[in-house]
Amino acid sequence: MQVYLPIAEMSVNAFLLMGIGFGVGWLSGLFGVGGGFLLTPSLLLLGVPAPVAVASGANQVLGASVSGLIAQWRRGNVDWVMGIVLVVGGLIGSAIGTQFFAWLRTLGLVDAVVAIFYIVVLGSLGSLMVMESVRAILRRRASVPRRLHQHFWMHGLPLKLRFRKSRLFISVIPPALVGVVIGLLSAVMGVGGGFMLVPAMIYLIGMPTSVVIGTSLFQIVCVTAGVTVLASVQMGSVDIVLTLLLLIGGVVGAQFGAALGGRLRGEETRFLLGLLVLAVALLLGWGLVEAPDRLFSLSFDK
Amino acid sequence: MRRLLLALMLFWALPVAAQTPPGEPRVVLPLDPPLAAARPAAAPESPLIAHLSQASAEISTTFSGSSIFVFGTSAVPLGLDGGDIVVVVRGPTDAVTVRRKVRVLGMWFNGPSTRFENVPGFYGVAGTMPAWHVLPEDLRRRYGIGLDALEFQRSGASSGNFREALEELHREQQLWLEDSAPVRVEGNRLFYVRLPLPATVPAGRYGVEVMLVRNQQVIAHQELAFAVERVGTAATIADVSRERPLLYGVMCVLLAAVAGWLGSVLFRRG
Numbered sequence A: 001m002q003v004y005l006p007i008a009e010m011s012v013n014a015f016l017l018m019g020i021g022f023g024v025g026w027l028s029g030l031f032g033v034g035g036g037f038l039l040t041p042s043l044l045l046l047g048v049p050a051p052v053a054v055a056s057g058a059n060q061v062l063g064a065s066v067s068g069l070i071a072q073w074r075r076g077n078v079d080w081v082m083g084i085v086l087v088v089g090g091l092i093g094s095a096i097g098t099q100f101f102a103w104l105r106t107l108g109l110v111d112a113v114v115a116i117f118y119i120v121v122l123g124s125l126g127s128l129m130v131m132e133s134v135r136a137i138l139r140r141r142a143s144v145p146r147r148l149h150q151h152f153w154m155h156g157l158p159l160k161l162r163f164r165k166s167r168l169f170i171s172v173i174p175p176a177l178v179g180v181v182i183g184l185l186s187a188v189m190g191v192g193g194g195f196m197l198v199p200a201m202i203y204l205i206g207m208p209t210s211v212v213i214g215t216s217l218f219q220i221v222c223v224t225a226g227v228t229v230l231a232s233v234q235m236g237s238v239d240i241v242l243t244l245l246l247l248i249g250g251v252v253g254a255q256f257g258a259a260l261g262g263r264l265r266g267e268e269t270r271f272l273l274g275l276l277v278l279a280v281a282l283l284l285g286w287g288l289v290e291a292p293d294r295l296f297s298l299s300f301d302k
Numbered sequence B: 001m002r003r004l005l006l007a008l009m010l011f012w013a014l015p016v017a018a019q020t021p022p023g024e025p026r027v028v029l030p031l032d033p034p035l036a037a038a039r040p041a042a043a044p045e046s047p048l049i050a051h052l053s054q055a056s057a058e059i060s061t062t063f064s065g066s067s068i069f070v071f072g073t074s075a076v077p078l079g080l081d082g083g084d085i086v087v088v089v090r091g092p093t094d095a096v097t098v099r100r101k102v103r104v105l106g107m108w109f110n111g112p113s114t115r116f117e118n119v120p121g122f123y124g125v126a127g128t129m130p131a132w133h134v135l136p137e138d139l140r141r142r143y144g145i146g147l148d149a150l151e152f153q154r155s156g157a158s159s160g161n162f163r164e165a166l167e168e169l170h171r172e173q174q175l176w177l178e179d180s181a182p183v184r185v186e187g188n189r190l191f192y193v194r195l196p197l198p199a200t201v202p203a204g205r206y207g208v209e210v211m212l213v214r215n216q217q218v219i220a221h222q223e224l225a226f227a228v229e230r231v232g233t234a235a236t237i238a239d240v241s242r243e244r245p246l247l248y249g250v251m252c253v254l255l256a257a258v259a260g261w262l263g264s265v266l267f268r269r270g
Helices: A015-032 A034-047 A050-074 A080-108 A110-142 A173-189 A194-205 A209-235 A240-261 A267-288 B001-019 B033-038 B137-143 B161-174 B232-243 B247-269
Strands: A002-007 A010-013 A160-163 A168-171 A298-299 B048-052 B058-060 B066-074 B082-092 B093-104 B106-118 B123-127 B152-156 B176-179 B183-187 B190-197 B204-214 B217-231
Touching: A002 A015, A002 A240, A010 A015, A015 A050, A015 A240, A015 A267, A034 A050, A034 A168, A034 A173, A034 A267, A050 A080, A050 A110, A050 A209, A050 A240, A050 B093, A050 B247, A080 A173, A080 A209, A080 B123, A080 B183, A080 B247, A110 A173, A110 A194, A110 A267, A110 B106, A160 A240, A160 B082, A160 B183, A168 A173, A168 A194, A173 A194, A194 A267, A240 B001, A240 B232, A240 B247, A298 B161, A298 B204, B048 B106, B048 B217, B066 B217, B082 B176, B082 B183, B093 B161, B106 B161, B123 B190, B152 B161, B161 B176, B190 B232, B217 B247
Parallel strands: B058 B217, B123 B176
Antiparallel strands: A002 A010, A160 A168, A298 B093, B048 B066, B066 B190, B082 B123, B082 B204, B093 B106, B106 B152, B183 B190, B204 B217
C-alpha cells in the first residue's frame, strides 16, 4: 500500500515503514534504548531527505519513549531534579544543534555531516561497549570485586545541588553539560540519545542504576519534543504521517523485544548492542568512502 | 434575522441569475450590442482545437503518480506531407541548486554548486515527430521546445557539467520527458497523447502548449492549463506545517505521545 508523505513529498510503501518501525522497536525493546540511531539511517537509505528523517525520527523516539516514562514514573524511578537539570542543558544543546543543522543545509553538507556524526559517535561508543562487556564477562568468570563509587576532579566543581532520588550531592555543571551534548547530538542525528545518556549517567555522574532509565527517558521525551518543535518552526521538516507509521510498528516490536530481552544477561545484551552499534557505524562509514554512483545531486530551495 | 438576510441575498441574486442562468451558456440576443461585441465572431476559425482530459490532478494521501491526457483535432491533415502536432507541458518553476561531490581525505562531500533560477519542476514534450525534426533550430530554441532548448539564469560554479547533470537528474526521476511517447493520430485529424506524471511531481499550475506545425512553421497554437493540487489530509498537513509551524510542531509532539502511550497500552498483554 503506497502512502504519500506530505512533508517528505514522496510516496512510500506503508508496510515497509511499519516493518522498519517494528524492527527498530524490537531491537530497542531488546536493548532498552530508543532506537533512533537505527531509525534515522534506515530512513536515509529509503531516500527520505535528511532534514525530514532527522526531525521525524526524533518525533518517533518521543512517542516510543512516552510509555516507558509513564511506567518508570509509576514505580517512582524518576529523579525529577536531575531530569530538569539535564533537560535545561538538553534544550540549549538542541537549540544550538538545530541552528547548526539549518546552517549545514544551506551549505549542502547535511548528509555528510550527519553521517560523520554517526560514524564518530557510534564507532567510539560501540567499541567502548564491546570492550566493557567483554571485560565484564571475563570479570564474572574471575569474580573480581569492583568499587561502587569513585571520586575524581569532577566532584570539586561549584554550584552543588542535592539530588535526593539519586542520593548525590554534586555540582550541576557536569549533568548540565551532559544534557547540552546529548541535546546537540539529538538535533543533528535525530536520536533521543538514550544509548549515550545511560552510560554517561552511570559512569560520569555516578547515579544509581535504578533511577537511570526513568530519568533518561524523561530527558529523552523532553529533548525530542524540543527538537520536533524547533525543526518544525525552523525548517518545516516534521512528517507526522511518517512518524505515526513508524510508531505503529515500533510499539508492537518493542513489546516482543522486551520479552526476549528479559531472558538475556546484562553483559551479553551490552555486547550484542555494542556489535550492532559498530555495524551501523561501519556501514555508514563505507557509504562515505565508497565512490558515489552519482557525482551530482539536486536540492530545491523553498 | 437569518431569513431576512436570505431574502436580501435572493433579491440580489435574482436579476443576475436571470441574465446568466448557472451552468448554461450565455444567450446572446441579436439586439444587445455590448454582448454581441464581446463575442469573438470576427476571428477566423482556428485550424487547431485541443483539450485536456481533466482540469486537475490531485495529490491525496494515497497518490502514486497520475497522467494528463491531451487530445484534439486539426483542420490540416496530419501525418506525412501534412501537419505535425507538438505538445509541451510546463510545471511550476523553482530555484534548484546542483551540487557536485568531491573527494576530501578519502571521503566524498558535496563541493562546488550552481544555482539555476526558474527551473520547471515538470517538463514534458511530445510530438507526432520529434520537435527538432519538424521545427528549425532557431525557432525551437526561441520557444523553448525540447530539453536542450531550456535556458536558465545561473549563478555559482560555471565550469563542470552542471547543466547536463540538472537535465539527467530530472530525466531519471521522470520529471523531464522528451518524446517518451509519440502523439498518436487517428484518421489524419484526431490526435492524442498521454503524459505520465510521476509521484514526485510538484504541486502548482501547469501550462500545456499545443502547436500545429506545417512546413517548418507554427501555424496555430493553443494554451491550456491544469493544476496539480494536494487534497485531503496530505494538503491539510502540508498547509498547517507551512503556515502554522509552531502549532504543527506542538501537535506532532502531542500526537506522537498519545500514539506511543495508546500503542503500549493496547499491545502490553499481547
